[in-house]
Amino acid sequence: MKETGRSGCPINLTLEILGDRWSLIVLRDMMFGNRRHYRELLAKSDEGIASNILADRLKRLLESGLISRRDDASHKQKGIYSLTEMGIALVPVFAAMADWGRRFLPVTPEMSIRAEILAEGGPALWSKFMDELRFLHLDAPRPAQSVLDQLTAAYREAVERKHATEAEPEAV
Amino acid sequence: MKETGRSGCPINLTLEILGDRWSLIVLRDMMFGNRRHYRELLAKSDEGIASNILADRLKRLLESGLISRRDDASHKQKGIYSLTEMGIALVPVFAAMADWGRRFLPVTPEMSIRAEILAEGGPALWSKFMDELRFLHLDAPRPAQSVLDQLTAAYREAVERKHATEAEPEAV
DNA sequence: GAAACTGCTTGCGATTTGCAATCAGTTGGC
């Protein structure tokens, strides 16, 4: 654990770990996009994170205890990054931030559909989603239904709807 | 409004505005400490923000629409910063971040008492607090009871409890 | 008229960021 920084305020301590432009982007992609490898996080990033920044953030998130890393049996160099309970506990923070963003910022419809569903579902849905993340990242028992599938399906639908009206090819 | 940055994702757009180490600290002090003047924000900051950083953040927050500024009738140079509805709407984000921080980070008891009360009170309490902020910052009608007083009283109590055991003078 | 206070700017060295190129080791196809 790092020495105390600026103050013992929960908001301040949270900002000292997550208060930058990329940490939460990486966690978001792991959480909602189920990206678990370095290359997945690097190449499929909508925002185009640079490789050195990604490496640095993964290192910091590991040190902070938000994610863990284990070797991939299929490839000696490959690592699989997983959310820890501490990382999974950020679901309500993401839900609150995403809801705020979709209400006040110029979001695109297909990118905000998941935020909308999470906002409408409320804490009950967040809790189900967190159970699912524990299954995917912590080897907990598989939950009955998949919130991630629900979110991903809604996102895909929104993307298709967009393409139907714009008639403009784009990678999914 | 600024041009679109990296992506239309609500999380990303939120981070482009608030994703740094100081913006939310300034908003926190305005919201929970009711600090409305530049010097108040500068001098009473627990984390010791630098004057140029504060000036820059106030400018950015003004441009983003999170705060507003009006002249103080009592002093020609003085400005009063207020939260806008967009800023007040961050209450659930602060509550979620503070709750996460107090559960997983080495917070001090007196700094986390308010986070605890907000977590226990839930959305109903947040809503009352937001009404009070609308009264303080947007000239809305005065609400029946003051959540800010409740939070501040609990914080003062926690500080006094700390001093009683540590017997160590400190500014409040 | 001096001192204190107002919001804010400036200078400057240290750190961080963002981008491109590059790296060594691993795997799979032939």
Next chain:
DNA sequence: GCCAACTGATTGCAAATCGCAAGCAGTTTC
């Protein structure tokens, strides 16, 4: 065995940002 593709990074470098200290012009107080 051999080479191309892929793995998780590292390195170099210019630009931006940060953090600290000092300073500034205008205002108020006494």
